[in-house]
Amino acid sequence: MGSGHSHASTGHSEPTAEAIAARRKANRILAAVLVPLTLLTLAGMAMLWPSGSKEGISLASPYSAAPGVTFDTGKIQSVVEESCMQGSTAAGPSPDATGQPAPESSECMFAFTQPDQGGSPVKVVINPEVAKSHGVRPGDQIRYLNLSNAQGAAASQGSPAYIFVDFVRTLPIVMLALLYALVVIAVARWRGLRALLGLVGAYFVLASFMLPALVEGKPPLLLALVGSTVIMIGVLYFAHGFSARTSTALLGTMFGLGITALLAAWATDAANLAGVGSHDATTLINTSANISISGVILCGLIISGLGVLNDVTITQSSAVWELYELAPGTSARKLFSSAMRIGRDHIASTVYTIAFAYAGAALPILIIVMLYNRPLGDTLTSAELSEEVIRTLVGSVGLVLAIPVTTLIAVLVVKATGIRTAGAPVGADGTAPVNPDDVGDTGALAAAVASTRSRRAALEDAAPDEAESGASPGAPETRRGRRADRG
Template identity: 30%
Template sequence: MTKILKMVLPAMLLAGLFVFLFFWNKVEIVPLIQNNTQQFEKAVVTKILQDNLQENGSRIGNQKVMVKFLTGPDKGKEVKAVSTNGSLYGATCKKGMKVITLTNKAGEVEITSVYSFDRTWIVAGFVLFLFALLILVGGKNGFKAVLGLAVTFIFIAFFLFPAIYRGINPVLAAVITVSLSTIITIYILGGYTAKSAGAILGTVSGVIIAGLCATIFSKIAHITGYNVSNIEALIFVSKYTQIQCGDLLFAGILISSLGAVMDVAFSISSAVTEIHKVDNSLGLKELFKHGMNIGRDMMGTMANTLILAFTGGTLSELVLDYAYDIPFLQLINSYAIGIEIIKGIAGSVGIILTVPLVAFFAAFLCGKKDGVKKQKKSDKEKL
C-alpha cells in the first residue's frame, strides 16, 4: 500500500502541477509592435536570379532569388526575394536551400526577403542527439537526466516567463522555479531517499545564497539591474507591461547557478549516502567529515567551471576590450565587467557554501534514518 501511494501521489501532484502550468501560461501579450504586416514563413530557393559573388570570392551587395513558400497562406506560390549580405540577417542562397522568409505588406504591395537559413530541424537534431547520447551512455539514469532537463525547460518556459510578465518579482519567481525544478528533477534522479532530500535542501540553499551574495555585492559596488546593456529596451517594455526589469539581473544569477549547485549537492549527498550504506555505524560527525572531504575536491573545479561559463558568455566583448587596449581602470569599473564578476563570484560562493550545507543535511538525514532503524531493532529485542 505504501509503495502504491509513493507512486500514485507524486503522479497526481505532477498532473495537477502541469494543469496549473497550462492555465498559468495563458497570458495576454501586449502588442508592442505592429507586426500584422510582417509574415515569417518557410520556403525553398528555386532559382538564383542575380548572385553577389565577386571574382575574388567575396560577396558584396544582395542576392536576388526566387523562393517557393512551404508554409502559410501562400504555400506553393513562387515569388522574388532579396537576400542581404549581412552577418545577422540574410543567407548565402543556393538552389534547393531551405530558408526562412520575411514578407512585409503595405496595402497591395508585398516585399519578400530572406531572413535566414532554415535551421529548425538542425537545432532539433542537436537536441535529440544530446538526449540519445545521455540515454546511450547513461542508460536508465540517462533517461532520468533527459526527464530532468525537460522539467527544467518546462518550468522556465511555462512558469518563470509568465510569472515575470504577470508582474511577480523576478527574484521570487526564480526562487520558486529553482525550488520546484530542483525537487522534481532530484526526485526523478534519486527517488524518495535521504540522498534526494539532502540534495534538494542543499541545492535550494546554495542557489538562494548565490542570489543573496549577488544582491549584497551589487549594492556595495553600486550596480543595479538597470545597468545591463539592453536596459533601454527593457524599460520600454516595462512601460507597457508589469515586468519589473530592475530585478531581472539577480533572477538570472539564480537560474544560471542552479545547474552547477545541483551537480555539487547531488554528488555529495549521493556519496554520503553510499558511505553510510557501507558503514552504518558512522555517526553524524563522521559522515559530515566525509562529505566535506568529497566537497573540497569538487568545489575548486565547479567554481572554476562557473567562472569559465560566465567568461565564455562575454568573450566577444572581452576580446574587443583587449583589441582596443582599454585601460585597466576603465575596464574594471565598467558595468559590463562588474556584472560578469558579480555573477561569477556569487555563483562560486553559492557552490562553496553548498558543500558544508549539503554535507550536513545528508549526514543528518542518513543518521536520523539509521537511528530510527536501531530504535526499532532495540524495541524488538526488548520484546
C-alpha cells in the same frame, strides 16, 4: 558488516528491527523539515501566480507583418553577387541595412530561392551583415519577407520584393536534441529519461509562472526563491526518487539557494545592475512600467546557478552514502572529512565550469571590450561585463557553501539510518571494512573497493568446501580461522 543501503551480495545480514526503526525516525525528521517548506513554497507559488493579463504592455513583434506582407520559407537554389540596383524592380538603388540608398557601384548578395509553398524561384536579397559574417549556400533553408503583395507595391518604391530574415534551423536542432536524449537515456537509462522529463517540467515552471510574474511586477526575490525551489523539488525527486539521499540533497540545495538569493539581492543593489547598455533591457523598459530590469537581473542571478547547485548537492549526498557503505564503522567526524575531500575537488572543477560557461556566453562582448584597450579593472566593472562577473561570483559562493552543509546533513542522516551488526568490526563475510580515511584519493578508494569485493566473492566460492571439512566459513583467511586450525 551490512548496511541498510548496500548493493552488495546476499551474504549481508538483514536489517534489524532497531535499524529499521532508526531509519524511519531519520526519514520522519527529514519529512518534518521538508514537508512544511514544500507546503510553504506551494502557498507562495499560489500567491504569486500571474493573472495572465497583458494590459499596459506595448510591444510590437518584429515578426508581425503589415497587410499583404508574409513570412515565407524556401530552399536556396543558387547565390549570386550583383549590383544592388539589380535587387529592385524599378529605377533607383536598393536601400542598405541603415535604410539609406546604397551606392550604385556597391555589390549585394542575392539568393534564388524555391518557395516551400510552390511556385517559381524568387530573388531574395541577403542582409550585408549575414553576407559578410556567414554567407548563404545553395541548399540552405531560409525564412524571408515577402513584400510582393504589400499594399502600395514595394516595387514602386524601388525596394527589393523579397528580403532575408533568418535561417530555418529546425532540422539540425531537432537532430541534436534527439542525439542528446539518446545518449542520456543510453548511459543513464531510466534515471536519464526521468531527468529529461524533469527538465521539461522545469521549463514549464519558468515559462508559465516566473516569466509572466516578472512581467506583471511580482517581487523578484521572492519569485526567484519560490520558483527555483519548486523546480528543484520536482527535478530532484523525479530524477532521483524519494529517498533520504535525495531529501538530504534537497535541504542542501535550499540552503545554497538562500545564500545565493541574499548575495544576489545585495549585489544587484550595491553594484547598481540596471541593464544599462543592453538593447534587450531597453526594449523591456519601454514595454511596460511594471517590469523591473534590476528584478529581472536578480532572478537571472539565482536561476543561472540552479543546475550546478543541484549537481554538487546530489553528488555530495551520494558520496557520503557510498563511503559509509564501504566502512559502516567510520565515525561521523572521519566520514565528514572523507566526503569533504571529494567535495573540495568538486568545488575546484565547478568554479572553473561556471566561469568558463559565462565567458563563452559573453564572448562577443569580451572581444569588443578587448578592442577598446581599456584597463582590466575598468573592463571587469563595466556595464557590459559586471553582470557576468557578479553572476559568476554569486553562484560560486552559493554552491561552495552548499557543499559542507549538504555533507554535514548527509553524515547526520546516514549515521541515523545506518545498519550495524553486533560484534567486532569484521564483516559477516569475514572481510574487514574499508576505512575511507586510510585511502589517499578516489582512485585508491576504488581499488580498495574492488579488492574487498573480489575477496568477498572468493570467500563465498570457498564456503561450500569449508562447510564440508567442518571449518567455519572463511577460517583459512581470517585470524580466528588460523587459530581454529592450530587448535
